[in-house]
Amino acid sequence: MLLGSFQSVLEARNRDEFRGEVVRFAKRLGFETVSAITVVDHPVGDTEFVAIDNAPDAYKDAIEDPKAGQLDPVMQHCKRQSVPIIWDQSTYVSAGQGSMWEAQARFGFRTGICLALHMPEGRHFVIGVDRDQALPKDRGEVTRLVADLQLFAVHAQDTAMRVLVPERLQLERPKLTPRELDSLRWTMDGKTAWEVGSIMGISERTAVLHINNAMHKLACTNKHQAVLKALRLGLLR
Structure with a gap:
């Protein structure tokens, strides 16, 4: 509940x-x-x-x-x-x-x-x-x-x-690219990097790059923390 x-x-x-x-x-x-x-x-x-x-x-x-x-x-x-x-x-x-x-x-x-x-x-x-x-x-x-x-x-x-x-x-919020946001959004839905790449029409390596860039901009150590922080900041819905 x-x-x-x-x-x-x-x-x-x-x-x-x-x-x-x-x-x-x-x-x-x-x-x-x-x-x-x-x-x-x-x-x-x-x-x-x-x-x-x-x-x-x-x-x-x-x-x-x-x-x-x-x-x-x-x-x-x-x-x-x-x-x-x-x-x-x-x-x-x-x-x-x-x-x-x-x-x-x-x-x-x-x-x-x-x-x-x-x-x-x-x-x-x-x-x-x-x-x-x-x-x-x-x-x-x-x-x-x-x-x-x-x-x-x-x-x-x-x-x-x-x-x-x-x-x-207000403190300035990190600026994520549309690709970085999409990668986090699909990660939030439980997709692996391979699945994210397949959905977005990019290679798994490129999907990992987008996720890692988002993690770096959000000052997070893993993708799950990055998703949660993006939600908190209102970058994801």
């Missing part, structure tokens, strides 16, 4: 579609609310935040308050680490922010999981899922929830950077 979520979020074409996929994934995972934030650091000037969420309207001001983020122990953890944090009331109490937890708990934010991906060139992606009920007591089940969220974040972060970050801050 979740596997389809990974593919769907890769294919989101705009902010609304991305938000829809993120919310659907969170609910399938068993969480009522979710937020996803892109962060772009600037050498000079303020850091830029762009977020999507499905928080209650009455709580949106608190979520979007940058001063609150500076006090929130979950956000401070994600700012410094890539290790996911499983949080509840004790997380806030131990940080001296018990009143912050009480304020958000009224809106269903009683416990959850949050993580951040820190990427080159000052790009960051934070995703958190929250709910009113306690997490499962079975450690294996909680580990699975964390792993599913981590895997979803890996798929979602490139889409987030593509559809949430303003165009002026």
Whole structure:
């Protein structure tokens, strides 16, 4: 069930579609609310935040308050680490922010999981899922929830950077030739280099050359990584 979520979020074409996929994934995972934030650091000037969420309207001001983020122990953890944090009331109490937890708990934010991906060139992606009920007591089940969220974040972060970050801050995407894209597209369908060459009317050696060129441009070490990254960047559908 979740596997389809990974593919769907890769294919989101705009902010609304991305938000829809993120919310659907969170609910399938068993969480009522979710937020996803892109962060772009600037050498000079303020850091830029762009977020999507499905928080209650009455709580949106608190979520979007940058001063609150500076006090929130979950956000401070994600700012410094890539290790996911499983949080509840004790997380806030131990940080001296018990009143912050009480304020958000009224809106269903009683416990959850949050993580951040820190990427080159000052790009960051934070995703958190929250709910009113306690997490499962079975450690294996909680580990699975964390792993599913981590895997979803890996798929979602490139889409987030593509559809949430303003165009002026977008990093340049690799430019692949039509032949290189076709080679990756057929590879995505499970075709071997020989089959790709036969379909495209070129030799197997030339098909391998196109695939290798695409891998090099995408900075990937194998063709499967190249296909996944091309999907994330929106180069393939």
